Amino acid sequence: MNLLIAALATWRLTTLLVNEDGPLDMLVKFRSFIGIKWDAQSEPYGTNFIAEAFTCVWCLSIWIGAVVAIFVTPTLIWYPAYALALSAAAIIIEETINGKS
Template structure:
């Protein structure tokens, strides 16, 4: 397996995961899918980019890898690459950190 296939697989995993987790899709189709899955295991899976990237990466690893060990190692590697891409392209979160102050003891 060449680096080209890994890079292409990582981009595909990121794009599909981002589409399913964060976008409405054409004709609001993914919004309707999420609404239909509300309250089920699938709704939780579609809401979490990190979880969904693992399941999207599995078939890509099976297709790209040449040996069983390579497929096993590609699975989390493709998911991790997709997560890094998501973090690099996501809008920054400018929420203020929570302030923690201990109460004085009596």
């Protein structure tokens, strides 16, 4: 059950940071601050490594999964597997719900 909750939390945090505006456009301002720009078709693109990660669920979910895994991994040896599994779960959920990344 903890792994399911962690997977859902990973997906939600990732999609929140990649796609949502947030109250008072707080997350839009944050993405702009870290270097995300928008092209003529309103597609986001990153101007640096961090900004690039914040433009796609596939890219950011590995980092969010790594943070969430800290709280649910039973032993250190399992940490990489949990981080990757949480990222994969976030991607599967995103593809299932939105059909895009």
